[in-house]
Amino acid sequence: MTYKVSDFKNSQQICWCPGCGNYGILSSLHKAMATLEIAPHNIVVISGIGCSSRLPYYMNTYGFHTIHGRGAAVATGVKVANPNLSVWLATGDGDCLAIGGNHFIHTIRRNVDINILLMNNKIYGLTKGQYSPTSNRGFISKSSPYGTIENPFRPAELVIGARGCFFARTLDSNIENSSKLLIEAAHHKGTSVIEFILNCVIFNNGINNDIISNSNRLNKTIFLHHGEKMIFGEKNNKGIVLDGFNLKVATIGENGYTLNDVLVHDETTTDPNLHLKLALMDGDELPLALGIIRNVESQVYDIEVEKQIQKIKTTKTERTLNDFLMSGDVWEIS
Amino acid sequence: MNEIKIKELKNVVIRFSGDSGDGMQLVGSIFSNLSAYLGNEITTLPDFPTEIRSPRGSLSGVSGYQVQIGSNVYTPGNKANILIAMNPAALKVNAKFLYSDSVIIIDKDSFGLSDLQKASFSTDNPFKELELNSVQIIAAPILQMCRSCLKRDNKQATKNRNIFALGLVCWLLNHPIEIAEKFLYKKLKKNSDVLYDIKNTLLAGYNYGHNTHNSIATYRIEATSHKNGYYTNIDGNKATAYGLIAASEKSSLPLFLASYPITPATDIMQELAARKELNIKTMQAEDEIASACIAIGASFAGNLSVTTTSGPGLALKGEAIGLAVMAEIPLVIIDVQRCGPSTGLPTKSEQSDLMQALYGRNGESPVVVISAVSPTNCFNMAFWACKLAIEHLTPVILLTDGYIANGSSAWRIPNIDEYPNIKPPYVTENIKKNWHPYYRNPVNDVRYWALPGKEGFSHRIGGLEKNCNTSAISIDALNHQKMVKIRQSKIDKIAKYIPLQKIIGDINANLLIIGWGGTYGHLLEAITQIHKSNLEVALIHLNFICPLPLNVEKIINKYKKILVVEQNLGQLANYLRSKINGFQTYQYNQIDGQPINVTHLVEKIKQLL
Structure with missing residues (x-):
């Protein structure tokens, strides 16, 4: 069966602000789903609370807009109850990393086969502009009029800290790349986290411009491809090289660096250390990494649940409550 | 010799x-x-x-x-x-x-x-x-x-x-x-x-x-003559677990439990975790909130979904239960009560979560509240909790307590064939044309259930208020009022689907004792003792609290004096005051973490006679 993008759209009026980055994410998702060849009725999109979490209403699939922070738990329940469904979670930095932080890390730790779209705009939009757990230290907002005095979370660090197996990063506006990453995330068995660098046009407009504006993007970001050299820059002559245990940027042909010195990206290594280093590159001295940073196979929770049941069934013969009760400490009175 | x-x-x-x-x-x-x-x-x-x-x-x-x-x-x-x-x-x-x-x-x-x-x-x-x-x-x-x-x-x-x-x-x-x-x-x-x-x-x-x-x-x-059959010794938590399994068999829905360990409820999760051969899925969640939400997700996907806990956990699950009320999906919540507030006396028993079960959520958030009265009765009431949740697409809170959860009795293994089938109100092709998520059966106000995977019924639900005619998000004032009332009426109408209340003891007595939950054995012993003293007293012991059985008000109005006996400061008494016009009662409240002291209770009853 083949599907069109329009099969995944519905007639619900979209209520995000004009210019919101979420429109791009929604289009990427519609596009990815049309390619995935999964029937809309076999897809479930779950969300928590916040601007990002309105997304399920704009999908012509099954959808459940739940409560603040708990989307990951609800999505876990859906997937474990019926592993045949394709389950997606739309969430934001506040929903997922503040009030829902616990469910986020435990879902990743279990490796439930769901795809998490983490829309990170470093701000609370729907409550009208408070700082979020990913806002930079010193960020001034309505609830931090003199600047925040706390360190932000870096989502990748939590994902890898929770032993996550799939982490990718993309830009809200880059529909072409985003939809490709979403397709890869769907194919990955286990929890996939895709961090969207999202612009909030009202409360945090241009926050990422230093890195992702058209004039800066080529020098401040790198798109990682599995099996390829980590090269970037306007002239495509910069590369990521090892400097002791650290990463640094080298210009090929300068200071004795050749193309051979540039690292090759391997998204499949089990050891998470290099993936973490790549994921933490922030567009300052090192370019912000986009693309699939980590993509490792591991045991998948919802599959293991079913496997364990099948295994136990081979060792025990009881199939009904009555079978089971009669096999226990029972006496007859007649 | x-x-x-x-x-x-x-x-x-x-x-x-x-x-x-x-x-x-x-x-x-x-x-x-x-x-x-x-x-x-x-x-x-x-x-x-x-x-x-x-x-x-x-x-x-x-x-x-x-x-x-x-x-x-x-x-x-x-x-x-x-x-x-x-x-x-x-x-x-x-x-x-x-x-x-x-x-x-x-x-x-x-x-x-x-x-x-x-x-x-x-x-x-x-x-x-x-x-x-x-x-x-x-x-x-x-x-x-x-x-x-x-x-x-x-x-x-x-x-x-x-x-x-x-x-x-x-x-x-x-x-x-x-x-x-x-x-x-x-x-x-x-x-x-x-x-x-x-x-x-x-x-x-x-x-x-x-x-x-x-x-x-x-x-x-002295040995007593039992009804013929096979017997086993069972405690309330096990009986609860088995009642859930029975409901899964009678509804043909897979049983799914998500819980977080908490005394004295944990045994239910442990019992079900060991029953994989019966196709049961259990998850030990990362916290109480997650366990309720995982159960909600599993219910949305079409499993018979349960979360078990004790008082502090019920408090944490409150917001999620509200979501299940709003989304109108089945969810069985079992609260094995213990002494509170806060951590309280975790291993001692109390009946002090009634108000929390009835009202402990934001907004007008009606749910079904029922209680088990003895270890073996936990089986039937767990079955009832599932039946009402599935057939009426609503959260049901079953209250048991530490006393009956850990107490045991000999139990005649029931014939499952004698239990009614549980029929989920699935969507059908006939209603497809007019269908939207909150399209209801006017008889019981229950909406129809469309499970993910079912073609032609893809839909979005959630915690936001929805338009009663289209199920689109709605902030319309009159629509909200209408939806609040219909959610309440859906629960009220369940009274027609539960058994009438039975009266025990001397029906024509002047004094009616009212109890609920785990104090049943003690109240029965108390009225037996009263009876032996050639005095008369009647007892109604409630399994179904919200909604109340249809005949409860009529029964109560027949008696000159009422005594509500419970292990809290008067939660059922207050509930009945709010439900029954002019309800006046004496109260016997023992709240020391110990089972009801029958000797004291009998003295109190005699004073009232």
Whole structure:
């Protein structure tokens, strides 16, 4: 069966602000789903609370807009109850990393086969502009009029800290790349986290411009491809090289660096250390990494649940409550 | 030949007590099973300390297991006819639960001076110090005798003291030792060397009584005639778990449980986690909130979905339950109540979560609230919880409590065929044309259930208010009012689908006692005692609280005086005041973490007559 993008759209009026980055994410998702060849009725999109979490209403699939922070738990329940469904979670930095932080890390730790779209705009939009757990230290907002005095979370660090197996990063506006990453995330068995660098046009407009504006993007970001050299820059002559245990940027042909010195990206290594280093590159001295940073196979929770049941069934013969009760400490009175 | 003195008794209460590491729960439960097997009715009450292992011999570390055996047994009893006290602390803690002529079995080897000091005795005669002047004492050198029963390993002797005590109690109750042995073997499943030692120890306990204590009368307990069938001993938590499994079979829905460990509810999760051969999925979630939300997700996907907890956990699940109310999806929540507020007394029982179950959520958030009245009744009520949740697409809160959750009774294994089918209100092709998520059956106001995976019914629901005609998000004022009312009316209409309330006792009495939940056995015993004094009293004991059975108001209005008995400060009484116009009642509120004191209650009832 083949599907069109329009099969995944519905007639619900979209209520995000004009210019919101979420429109791009929604289009990427519609596009990815049309390619995935999964029937809309076999897809479930779950969300928590916040601007990002309105997304399920704009999908012509099954959808459940739940409560603040708990989307990951609800999505876990859906997937474990019926592993045949394709389950997606739309969430934001506040929903997922503040009030829902616990469910986020435990879902990743279990490796439930769901795809998490983490829309990170470093701000609370729907409550009208408070700082979020990913806002930079010193960020001034309505609830931090003199600047925040706390360190932000870096989502990748939590994902890898929770032993996550799939982490990718993309830009809200880059529909072409985003939809490709979403397709890869769907194919990955286990929890996939895709961090969207999202612009909030009202409360945090241009926050990422230093890195992702058209004039800066080529020098401040790198798109990682599995099996390829980590090269970037306007002239495509910069590369990521090892400097002791650290990463640094080298210009090929300068200071004795050749193309051979540039690292090759391997998204499949089990050891998470290099993936973490790549994921933490922030567009300052090192370019912000986009693309699939980590993509490792591991045991998948919802599959293991079913496997364990099948295994136990081979060792025990009881199939009904009555079978089971009669096999226990029972006496007859007649 | 010894002269045989046997007292024929209807009921006897035995309390096993010792350090929490002494294995009192084990021998207590074996003794209960044995008694049930011999045709006695049984009701048990385990009494654990909160700490897993307090210092040996200390007062805070005493663990007890009480069982009443005989006929017309409704409760584990107030006071013990026979106390097994493995150390001075156990004697001290239980002194207040004794009759003046109770039999006390002690291990003489653990009543040394230092043992007495650990239990804060100031003299070397604990009985005198506790003013137990006329009790009958069997002071057996248990440790020493256990040692002499062992083939080799001496360390095992301390562990076998409970087995010796069990043998001694079997002698005292005239329970055949061979059958006790079988129950013991089944429970222990050890290698043959250990079993040999255990058999010797059990027999030594029995013989010790037989050979040395002919001055103490032994008891023979009347066996009662049970309904024919297969029986097993079951506690409330297990019965709850089995009721859920039965509902899964009768609804053809897979059973899914997500919970977080919490005393005294954890056993339900553990029981179901071990039943994978019956196709049950269980998840131990990262917290209480997650367990409710995971269960909600599983329910959205079409499983029979359950989350179990105790009071503090119910508080945490509140917002998620509200979501299930709003989204109108089935969810079974089981609250095994314990003393609160906050952490309270985790191992002690109370009925103080009623208001929380009824109203502990934001907004107008009606749910069904039902309660189980005894360990075996947990089976039926867990079944009912599932039936109402699935057929009416609503959260149902089942209240049990620590007392019935851990208490056990002999239970006749039910014939599942006699239970009704549970029919989910699935969407059908006929309604497809007009269908939207909140399209309802006007008879019971229940919407139709479309499960993900079903073609042609893709839809979005959630916590935001929806338009009653289209199910699109709506902030329309009148629409909200309409939806609030319809969510309430959906619950109210469930009254037509539950059994009418039964009256127990003297229907034409002036006084009606009203109870609910785990106090049933005590109230039954109280009205039996009243009846024996040639006085009249009636009882209604509620299984269904919200909605109330249709005839409750009518029953209540027939009586001149009402007494509501509950283990809280008056939560059911207040609920009834809010539901029944002009409702006036006396209250009996015992809130000390202990089962209702029947003697006190009977006095109170007599004052009202």
